[in-house]
Amino acid sequence: xxxxxxxxxxxxxxxxxxxxxxxxxxxxxxxxxxxxxxxxxxxxxxxxxxxxxxxxxxxxxxxxxxxxxxxxxxxxxxxxxxxxxxxxxxxxxxxxxxxxxxxxxxxxxxxxxxxxxxxxxxxxxxxxxxxxxxxxxxxxxxxxxxxxxxxxxxxxxxxxxxxxxxxxxxxxxxxxxxxxxxxxxxxxxxxxxxxxxxxxxxxxxxxxxxxxxxxxxxxxxxxxxxxxxxxxxxxxxxxxxxxxxxxxxxxxxxxxxxxxxxxxxxxxxxxxxxxxxxxxxxxxxxxxxxxxxxxxxxxxxxxxxxxxxxxxxxxxxxxxxxxxxxxxxxxxxxxxxxxxxxxxxxxxxxxxxxxxxxxxxxxxxxxxxxxxxxxxxxxxxxxxxxxxxxxxxxxxxxxxxxxxxxxxxxxxxxxxxxxxxxxxxxxxxx
Ligand code: UDX
Numbered sequence: 001x002x003x004x005x006x007x008x009x010x011x012x013x014x015x016x017x018x019x020x021x022x023x024x025x026x027x028x029x030x031x032x033x034x035x036x037x038x039x040x041x042x043x044x045x046x047x048x049x050x051x052x053x054x055x056x057x058x059x060x061x062x063x064x065x066x067x068x069x070x071x072x073x074x075x076x077x078x079x080x081x082x083x084x085x086x087x088x089x090x091x092x093x094x095x096x097x098x099x100x101x102x103x104x105x106x107x108x109x110x111x112x113x114x115x116x117x118x119x120x121x122x123x124x125x126x127x128x129x130x131x132x133x134x135x136x137x138x139x140x141x142x143x144x145x146x147x148x149x150x151x152x153x154x155x156x157x158x159x160x161x162x163x164x165x166x167x168x169x170x171x172x173x174x175x176x177x178x179x180x181x182x183x184x185x186x187x188x189x190x191x192x193x194x195x196x197x198x199x200x201x202x203x204x205x206x207x208x209x210x211x212x213x214x215x216x217x218x219x220x221x222x223x224x225x226x227x228x229x230x231x232x233x234x235x236x237x238x239x240x241x242x243x244x245x246x247x248x249x250x251x252x253x254x255x256x257x258x259x260x261x262x263x264x265x266x267x268x269x270x271x272x273x274x275x276x277x278x279x280x281x282x283x284x285x286x287x288x289x290x291x292x293x294x295x296x297x298x299x300x301x302x303x304x305x306x307x308x309x310x311x312x313x314x315x316x317x318x319x320x321x322x323x324x325x326x327x328x329x330x331x332x333x334x335x336x337x338x339x340x341x342x343x344x345x346x347x348x349x350x351x352x353x354x355x356x357x358x359x360x361x362x363x364x365x366x367x368x369x370x371x372x373x374x375x376x377x378x379x380x381x382x383x384x385x386x387x388x389x390x391x392x393x394x395x396x397x398x399x400x401x402x403x404x405x406x407x408x409x410x411x412x413x414x415x416x417x418x419x420x421x422x423x424x425x426x427x428x429x430x
Pocket of ligand 1: 151152153154155156208211215248249250251252253254255256257258259260261319320
């Protein structure tokens with residue numbers, strides 16, 4: 001099929017590349033010429049495993065193209081996938097301005113019957129509005145339908161999550177639209193859940209809300225474990241064998257970040273609020289997460305008379321390993337607090353430093369290695385469990401730091417092992 005992709009961020013680009021990989025003819029549309037040229041040469045503008053290899057293969061095979069000329073890309077597309085961002089607004093709701101800009105362009109460009117597929121996470125009912133908008137403003141008398149096809153990829157594993165998705169959700173209002181999407185996804189050989197558009201939109205929010213709630217729940221229980229003298233590791237070990245609970249997303253720590261959970265939980269809560277329904281579970285997940293990001297810093301305040309003039313090593317800046325994304329990362333909340341308290345912050349991250357430096361060009365000293373950050377440090381904070389951080393031996397803290405005092409927001413080491421090596425160790429829920 002001839003497919004156009006609007007937006008070349010995580011969702012758009014990864015979808016486009018994977019659709020090309022499965023044999024479709026794909027044109028990615030973006031306004032940034034420099035970025036387009038980079039992509040034509042097989043360089044990915046986002047940090048994502050396996051993506052560049054697939055881009056190069058599909059560029060070379062002539063299945064994947066990049067253009068700023070949206071008119072020609074949309075005019076004769078069988079399907080147009082929209083993967084633009086829907087960032088959080090000040091009131092918690094989703095900002096649909098990028099989506100509406102793209103819809104305007106689609107309405108003026110489409111010259112043949114076409115299915116517009118919304119992959120962006122959008123409030124329930126948006127697909128209906130988009131369809132009406134396209135019908136109101138379309139320039140040519142062709143049949144345009146809208147379908148929902150939410151994206152469940154996680155950063156760092158986006159290509160794998162797309163090619164080997166647990167399920168593909170499609171939300172349509174007609175048999176024709178359903179048939180087009182089934183044909184597009186047929187080569188993936190994955191289970192397809194076909195529902196109404198509104199249910200599809202809701203599945204995405206309900207899934208992310210549930211996962212965020214699962215993390216906040218285990219963080220809440222971890223905090224209680226500290227008070228009652230239990231260990232969250234042992235508690236999870238005892239819970240996870242129950243297949244109704246499972247073992248995933250029960251890793252307690254400094255709270256969730258990223259481009260989805262914080263934004264989507266706020267949008268879901270705000271959507272419910274606008275309908276006069278108080279979504280207490282999701283609100284609890286949001287509130288717990290907000291507080292959780294501060295717990296490690298509070299532990300340091302309780303332990304230390306002052307942070308003034310201390311050399312503090314920070315290991316990990318990104319919201320999780322395998323990405324250079326800083327959105328809603330715990331580092332963004334904690335480093336300003338450390339700086340405000342007078343600490344000299346020495347930070348290391350394998351991928352996040354260039355973006356972090358843009359926000360804090362001179363306030364933080366950026367290190368080229370874990371060892372450089374830890375050498376002679378008075379305390380260490382761990383915000384991201386990158387493999388090279390998680391593989392540190394406890395003895396390294398002892399031999400490199402001035403005071404082996406470690407605040408670990410990711411529960412990487414066993415407290416007993418750290419104690420045996422002479423490291424004073426604080427983590428979450430144990
Ligand atoms: C998430 C969803 O997994 C994905 O399905 C959706 O499409 C987008 O949002 P992502 O934000 O990329 O993906 O990362 P994910 O691996 O889910 O982690 C999100 C945050 O939760 C990270 O900050 C991570 O550190 C945290 N987390 C995750 C925990 O604190 N504990 C856990 O047990 C799991």
